[in-house]
Amino acid sequence: MLEFIVRRLFQGILVVFGVTATVFVVTRLVGDPVALMLPLSATEAQRAAFAQQIGLDQPIVTQFLRFVGDIATLDFGNSLWQRRPAIEVVFERLPNTLLLIAAGLGAAVMLSIPLGAVSALRPGGLVDRLTMSVGLLGLAMPQFWLGLVAIVIFAVTLKWLPTSGMGTAAHLVLPALTLSLTPLARFTMMVRASMIDELNKPYVKTARAKGLGLTRILRVHTLRNILVPFLSISGWELISTLSGYTVVVETVFAWPGLGLTAVQAIQRGDLFLMQAIVFVIAFLIVLIGIVLDILSKAVDPRMELN
Amino acid sequence: MAASDFTASLTPPIPATTSAPRSAISELLHDKAAAIGLAFILLIVFLALFAPLVAPYDPAAQSIMARLKPPVWMARGTWEHLLGTDNLGRDVLSRIIWGARATLTIGAVTCLLAATLGTVVGLWAGFIGGRTDSVLMRLVDIQVSFPGILLILLVVAVLGPGVWTLVAVLSVTNWMVYARLVRGIVSSTRQTPYVEAAEVIGCRPARVIFRHILPNIVSPLLTLAILEFTNIVLAEAAVSFLGFGVQPPATSWGLDVASGRDYLFIAWWLVTFPGLAIVVTVLSINLFANWLRVTTDPEEREKRFARAETAKRRRARRRVGA
Amino acid sequence: MTMPLLEIDNLHVCFDTRAGTVQALRGVSLSVAPGETLGIVGESGSGKSVTAQAVMGLIDVPGRISGGEILWQGQPLAGVDVTRAARGIWGREITMIFQNPMTSLNPLMTIGAQIAEVVELHMGFDRRAARQRAAELLSAVGIAGAERRLGQYPHEFSGGMRQRVMIAMGIACEPKLLIADEPTTALDVTIQAQILELLAELQEKMGLAIVLITHDLGIVAGLCHRVAVMYAGQIVETGPVDAIFENPSHPYTQGLIRSTPGLDADEERLTAIDGAPPGLLRPPSGCAFLPRCPIGDEGCRAPQRLRAVGSGTVACRKAGEQAWREAV
Numbered sequence: 001m002l003e004f005i006v007r008r009l010f011q012g013i014l015v016v017f018g019v020t021a022t023v024f025v026v027t028r029l030v031g032d033p034v035a036l037m038l039p040l041s042a043t044e045a046q047r048a049a050f051a052q053q054i055g056l057d058q059p060i061v062t063q064f065l066r067f068v069g070d071i072a073t074l075d076f077g078n079s080l081w082q083r084r085p086a087i088e089v090v091f092e093r094l095p096n097t098l099l100l101i102a103a104g105l106g107a108a109v110m111l112s113i114p115l116g117a118v119s120a121l122r123p124g125g126l127v128d129r130l131t132m133s134v135g136l137l138g139l140a141m142p143q144f145w146l147g148l149v150a151i152v153i154f155a156v157t158l159k160w161l162p163t164s165g166m167g168t169a170a171h172l173v174l175p176a177l178t179l180s181l182t183p184l185a186r187f188t189m190m191v192r193a194s195m196i197d198e199l200n201k202p203y204v205k206t207a208r209a210k211g212l213g214l215t216r217i218l219r220v221h222t223l224r225n226i227l228v229p230f231l232s233i234s235g236w237e238l239i240s241t242l243s244g245y246t247v248v249v250e251t252v253f254a255w256p257g258l259g260l261t262a263v264q265a266i267q268r269g270d271l272f273l274m275q276a277i278v279f280v281i282a283f284l285i286v287l288i289g290i291v292l293d294i295l296s297k298a299v300d301p302r303m304e305l306n
Numbered sequence: 307m308a309a310s311d312f313t314a315s316l317t318p319p320i321p322a323t324t325s326a327p328r329s330a331i332s333e334l335l336h337d338k339a340a341a342i343g344l345a346f347i348l349l350i351v352f353l354a355l356f357a358p359l360v361a362p363y364d365p366a367a368q369s370i371m372a373r374l375k376p377p378v379w380m381a382r383g384t385w386e387h388l389l390g391t392d393n394l395g396r397d398v399l400s401r402i403i404w405g406a407r408a409t410l411t412i413g414a415v416t417c418l419l420a421a422t423l424g425t426v427v428g429l430w431a432g433f434i435g436g437r438t439d440s441v442l443m444r445l446v447d448i449q450v451s452f453p454g455i456l457l458i459l460l461v462v463a464v465l466g467p468g469v470w471t472l473v474a475v476l477s478v479t480n481w482m483v484y485a486r487l488v489r490g491i492v493s494s495t496r497q498t499p500y501v502e503a504a505e506v507i508g509c510r511p512a513r514v515i516f517r518h519i520l521p522n523i524v525s526p527l528l529t530l531a532i533l534e535f536t537n538i539v540l541a542e543a544a545v546s547f548l549g550f551g552v553q554p555p556a557t558s559w560g561l562d563v564a565s566g567r568d569y570l571f572i573a574w575w576l577v578t579f580p581g582l583a584i585v586v587t588v589l590s591i592n593l594f595a596n597w598l599r600v601t602t603d604p605e606e607r608e609k610r611f612a613r614a615e616t617a618k619r620r621r622a623r624r625r626v627g628a
Numbered sequence: 629m630t631m632p633l634l635e636i637d638n639l640h641v642c643f644d645t646r647a648g649t650v651q652a653l654r655g656v657s658l659s660v661a662p663g664e665t666l667g668i669v670g671e672s673g674s675g676k677s678v679t680a681q682a683v684m685g686l687i688d689v690p691g692r693i694s695g696g697e698i699l700w701q702g703q704p705l706a707g708v709d710v711t712r713a714a715r716g717i718w719g720r721e722i723t724m725i726f727q728n729p730m731t732s733l734n735p736l737m738t739i740g741a742q743i744a745e746v747v748e749l750h751m752g753f754d755r756r757a758a759r760q761r762a763a764e765l766l767s768a769v770g771i772a773g774a775e776r777r778l779g780q781y782p783h784e785f786s787g788g789m790r791q792r793v794m795i796a797m798g799i800a801c802e803p804k805l806l807i808a809d810e811p812t813t814a815l816d817v818t819i820q821a822q823i824l825e826l827l828a829e830l831q832e833k834m835g836l837a838i839v840l841i842t843h844d845l846g847i848v849a850g851l852c853h854r855v856a857v858m859y860a861g862q863i864v865e866t867g868p869v870d871a872i873f874e875n876p877s878h879p880y881t882q883g884l885i886r887s888t889p890g891l892d893a894d895e896e897r898l899t900a901i902d903g904a905p906p907g908l909l910r911p912p913s914g915c916a917f918l919p920r921c922p923i924g925d926e927g928c929r930a931p932q933r934l935r936a937v938g939s940g941t942v943a944c945r946k947a948g949e950q951a952w953r954e955a956v
Contacts, residue, residue, distance in 0.1 A: 011447070018448045023460065031464030124617035140588035142540055144547045145563055145581035148570060156571055200688075202731040209684050209726075210746045210797065211719025220745070224736045243453035248544050262456060263548055266463040274460055281453040289451060301781045302735060611646045612690035619692075 001297075008293055012286035019282045023275060024067050028056075036269050037080060076276035081268045086276035089261065094280065096166060097246055097257030103172055104179030104249075105238060112184055113230075116191025117218055123196060131188055138185030143245055147178040147252035164254040175253040179245055183237045190233050191226060198222040228300045235292040239285050333601065340597030346590035354406040361400040362388075366555045369395030374573050390575045392566065398575060402583050405559045408552055409587070412473055413538045417531050419477035424484025425527065429515060431485070432492025443489065446482045454479065455544065462550040472551050476538055487530055488523055495522050525602055532595040536588045543584050559584050631702065632659035633805055633837055634683065634722070639696035641678050641687060648909045652678045652691065654861040657934070660805060665831060665838040667848035667869070669884070670858035673905060676841045677727075679858075680807045684724050720750040723798040727810040729790035733782040739766075740778030743797050750801045765796040769826060788819035792826065799830060807839045812847065824851055845888045849873060857881050860905050860916035867940020877937050877947040879924075880917045915944065923949055 027033055034051050042050075054077070055063055070076065076086040119128040154174060155163040162171050198204065199222060207217045247259035254260065258277055265273040335341050353360055375391040376383045377398075383390065389398040431442040458475050465471045495501055501518050509517075543560030545551035552558035554565075559580040566576025600606040641653040653675045660666050668676045681687050683698055683705065698705040700717055726732040734742060743765055744758035753761060759778065766774035769792040782790055791811060798806050808827065812820035828851055831838055840852060848855055848869065855872050857865045857880065865878040876882045883901040903920040906912055914929035915921070921928070923946055934941040937948065 014444075015448050015451045019452060019457070022452070022457070026461050026464050033464075036464060122620075124613045125620065136589060136592055137585070139592060140536075140585045142543050142547070142560070142563075142581065142584050144544060144560075145577070145584065148563070148567060148577050149581070152570060152574060152577075202726060202728060203734045205681075205686055206726060206732045206794070206797075207734070208686060209718060209724040211715050211717070211749060212745070213715065221734050221737070225734070227736075239451070240454060243457075244455035244544075247455055247459070248548065251548060262459060266459055266550065269463075271463075274463065278453060278456050278460055281456055282451075285451055285453055300736060302783045608646060608690075612644070615644050616689040 001294075004297070005290070005294065008290045012290060015286050016279070016282055019279065020068060020071055023278060024064055027271060027275070028063060028067075029060075033271055037271050071279060076279070077272040079265070079270055079273040079276075081265065081270040081273060086270075086273040087280075089273060090258065090276045090280050093256060093258050093261045096255065097242075097250070097259060100172070100175055100179060100246060100250070100255060100257055101238070101241055103176035105183055105234070105241060107176060108180040108184035108187055108237075109234060112187030112191055113223075116188045117195055117223075119188070119192040120195030120199065121214065121218070123192075128192070131192070135185040135189050138181045141181065142248075143178055143182060144248045144252050146181060147174070147249055150174050150178055151252075164252075166256055175249050175255050178252070179241065179249045182245065183234075183241065186237060187230070187234065191230065194226045194229055195222060198225050201225075224299075228296050231292055231296050231299065235288060238288055242284060242288075243281050330601075334597070337597050339593045343590035343593030343597075346586055347594060350406050350587055350590075351410065353403045354410045357403050357407045361397075361403040363397040363400040365396060365401045365404040365557050367396060371395065374569065376573070377575050389579050390573070392562075392573070392576050393569055398562075398579055401557050401562055402559070402580055405557045405562060405580060405583065406587075408469070408556060408558045409539055409542060409584075412469060412476075412542050412552075413535050416473050416476045416480065416538045416542075417535050419473070420480040420534070421484050421527065421531050423477065424481035424486075425488050425523070427481070428485040428488025429492060429519075432489040432496070433511065433515060433519075435493070439489070439493075442485070446485050449479075450482050452479070455541070458541075458545065459548070459550055462545070467550045467553055469552055469556070472542065472545060476541060480534060480538065483530065483534065484527065487526060491523050491526065492519055495519050529595060529599050529602075532591060532598070536591050539584065539588055630661065632661050633701060634660040634839075635697075635699040635702075636679070636683070637697045637699070639679070639682060639698065640694045641675075641682055641691060642694050643691040645690060650908045651911055652861055652908060653682070654908075654911060655696070656858075656861070656863055657696075658856050658863060658866065660837050660839060662804065663831075663835050663837055664854060665840060665852045667852035667855045668839060668841045668858060669843060669845060669848055669855060671843055671905065673860075673908075674858040675861040676858050677809055680724065680809050680839065680841055683722065683807065684718055716750070719746055720801045721803050722805045722807065723801070723803045724807040724809065725791070725794040725798045725811050728814045729787055729794055730814065732794060733790055735782055738779050738781055739785070739793055743778075743793070743800060746797055746800045761800070762796075765800055766793070768799070768830075769793070769796045770822075771796075786819075787815050788823060791815060791819075791823050795823075795826060795830070799834065799836070802834060803836065805837045805839065807841070809841045810843070811840070813842070813844075820847075827851065845873075845884060857884065860911060861908055862916065862943065863934065864917065864944065865940065865942045866934070867938070871939045875938070877940070877942040878917075878944045879921045879946070879949075882950070883920075 033054065034047050034056065038047060038050055051057060055066055058066070074087050078084060079086040079089050082089050115127075115131050119125075119131045122128055151163050151174065154161050161173050162168075165171055195218075199217075204217060204221065207221050212221075246257060247262055249255065250257045250259035251263050258281070262274060262277045264270075265277065334344065369391070372387065372391050372395040374393055375387050375395075377390045378385055378388050380390075387397050387399070389402070391397055392401075427442055427446075431439040458479060461475050462471055495518070501514060504514050504518055542551055542558070543563075546558045546560030547564045549564060552561050554561065562580035563577050566573065566580070569576050600610050636656055636658050639653050639656045640651070643650040643652055656675065656679055658666070658668075658679075668679065670676050678687070678691070682693055685705075687693060700722065705717065733739070740759060740762050743762035744753075744755070747753045747761050748755070748758045751761075762778055763774040766777060771777055771789060771792055777785075782793075785793065794811075798808075806827075811827070812823050815823065824847060827838060827840075830836060838851075840847070842848060852869050855865075855867065855869050856863050857872075857878065859880050865872065865876070865881045867877075872881060873885065876885055880901075883899075886899050887901060889898055901920055906916050906919070912918065912929075913931055915924065915932045918924040918928045927945060930945075932943040932945060934943045935947075942948075
């Protein structure tokens with residue numbers, strides 16, 4: 001187990017290094033950070049001073065080593081917009097994002113398993129057709145649009161919930177539901193498909209020949225077997241949520257998390273803050289990947305630890 | 307076991323691909339959802355191709371006189387603007403038609419680039435095998451764990467927003483799925499007796515790839531590309547919505563939703579119709595792709611038949627019971 | 629004769645496929661008496677497994693029972709409305725073990741849990757008692773170190789050991805009938821003998837009736853009291869095992885014996901039956917074996933019913949004629 005974790009950690013470090021290299025190439029070689037971060041009105045002297053301050057006058061290799069060193073010590077520089085260390089801003093906003101994701105994905109996981117299971121029991125039945133239709137719609141709806149429609153219906157017309165911002169639990173409802181629809185659709189379809197697959201496997205025939213009822217077979221036998229694929233797809237969905245969906249949903253609902261901060265940072269040309277966000281998210285993704293792999297191995301006794 | 311055993315051993319083999327295109331069409335018409343999906347796809351492609359001829363107005367033409375007109379069926383609506391106008395008096399319908407052009411172009415070009423890159427890498431890795439294979443696939447593993455949209459935003463921020471930046475970035479972040487698929491198929495096909503035989507009798511690698519392996523890849527690759535196309539459409543819409551994709555005065559459905567957002571409370575149609583265009587496009591493609599996937603797979607076809615049969619039987623039983 | 633345990637009467641099963649309806653069973657009738665071992669032989673597709681699955685209520689979409697009756701001790705066992713009542717019989721009084729022990733056990737549940745589950749359900753044992761019973765059962769089927777093995781998963785067992793586990797589950801509630809569907813086909817030859825020996829031993833100890841489904845006549849000869857030979861969804865011949873082997877009446881049975889190594893003392897060479905069984909989409913109304921039969925003629929196009937011949941029954945109007953004499 002320990003060896004597996006070490007290997008997995010090593011792979012994680014590779015990913016972070018890959019992100020580092022990509023960001024370095026994009027920001028330092030392709031783009032011009034000085035032009036990006038300083039206002040158009042900045043004088044030539046100001047530009048030169050800034051370039052020297054962030055080390056642009058050094059040879060490329062030195063620049064890269066310094067870049068890596070800064071990241072290793074979590075020193076991403078000061079946010080131009082907030083005028084304090086970028087990492088501080090990130091750690092301040094991160095909990096809000098995690099709260100939103102926990103609520104949204106949590107709802108998706110809770111709902112998808114019973115929905116998918118019931119659909120799988122009667123493929124082509126009423127529940128199944130209803131679930132599949134909603135699922136297909138869920139996969140087709142862009143989250144920014146769904147969020148706006150939800151605001152019009154539930155916040156403006158019905159006045160049940162606040163339109164945007166963060167504060168009470170009621171503020172969480174609309175963003176979390178908006179965030180949950182796509183993962184819910186994907187989870188439900190996955191649970192349904194693998195449940196149908198599992199129900200056709202020989203061990204289910206054995207269980208039926210034992211005289212077990214369908215509910216018990218579902219609950220005790222097949223559920224356990226879809227847990228491993230479910231873990232891996234929910235991991236993927238967590239990763240895409242963390243690095244994509246939240247940006248959109250937080251923007252629509254003005255939810256003060258990392259996604260909204262990222263958009264604001266880009267609009268203000270705050271490269272250092274943006275870099276800090278990208279790296280923290282990359283770290284989180286690597287971490288999630290490792291935790292998921294360990295969990296899968298814990299659930300499935302067949303997996304060899306290599 | 308029994309069921310599959312029987313259908314396999316006792317039924318005359320069912321041709322996997324229906325002989326005449328006519329029977330494929332009749333089968334498609336049987337699945338109403340897929341048929342409607344295909345009809346919508348064709349409609350959208352038609353609109354995109356002939357946008358200058360079909361669209362009633364120039365999408366960028368402003369008219370102060372006709373600002374924020376509602377759709378035709380509302381009290382203040384007029385036949386001149388079927389789906390109403392925006393805050394600058396631009397015709398919503400025309401903008402949606404031109405937006406189809408932007409969306410389909412970006413989607414198609416991105417898919418083509420990503421699929422080509424992915425297929426080449428996949429073929430290379432699967433065919434050479436060994437060290438090259440593991441290095442390439444490790445690269446894929448690493449890039450798959452990159453923080454998607456965030457990284458795209460960073461790149462776009464540095465390079466400056468624009469259609470071609472977006473296409474380039476989306477291609478570079480989407481080729482991995484194709485590489486994985488192709489490599490998987492190649493390495494499994496290489497172990498089949500007919501490819502081994504071809505190699506034993508001395509076929510050159512190029513010939514083995516093009517004559518024996520590529521034909522096996524086309525169908526799954528096409529299905530994947532169709533599904534990926536919807537992902538690209540959604541990603542483009544999201545990035546344009548955030549303001550980092552297609553830039554005005556060009557049009558895009560995501561961009562239109564973003565600019566309609568400020569008028570959400572007084573002109574709901576500005577957000578609703580471009581959004582619906584995205585939903586309908588993605589939904590149609592998914593419905594059609596799903597049907598295509600099932601239809602090209604004989605085993606899935608048999609399963610679909612069995613499911614329809616059970617549902618029919620269940621309904622009949624319920625009718626008898628009632 | 630005492631009342632049979634299991635009685636199947638004119639059973640029809642069909643499968644709806646895109647190409648049409650496959651008639652997998654076309655009027656199968658047989659009975660099993662308490663304590664006896666009945667072998668069902670036939671080539672793949674002849675309907676032997678489908679018969680077993682029909683008894684266990686395992687016919688799934690696209691298949692369905694389209695006619696006939698299955699009686700367990702005189703009570704109907706299959707059909708739409710009786711499944712609930714039958715659930716107390718399946719797994720309790722009739723149990724089944726399957727062809728492939730590698731996939732027939734749940735890979736993510738411990739062996740102990742899978743055995744204990746069935747005694748908890750049918751015998752009302754509490755968890756501890758069920759576990760105790762599971763350990764006894766493992767020892768009874770010849771698995772050493774039962775206590776330790778209970779906590780292991782199927783992948784830690786060999787194929788033969790897994791089939792022993794399946795048998796342990798099969799006898800857990802002291803059933804009256806055990807259906808074994810090709811129990812040794814997936815196993816090594818040496819292991820096959822051990823499993824068959826175990827079945828024979830258990831039968832003697834528990835007075836269990838066994839239905840043994842196989843395509844291997846050698847296994848039937850060693851273990852069964854009675855044999856039913858199936859061909860194209862019908863039973864073509866039944867009888868005591870000795871009588872069938874010494875004096876087979878149906879041309880198909882004769883051909884089957886001639887093509888099995890080590891059974892036919894008179895012939896030195898093995899000979900195959902030419903041709904293939906008919907498709908069951910449009911089965912012939914007469915004898916299904918006619919196209920392959922050396923002695924068949926126009927009269928065989930009429931439906932053939934099972935009739936008593938000697939100590940068994942045969943569905944052939946020329947029963948008893950030597951079909952393959954001239955072929956040698």
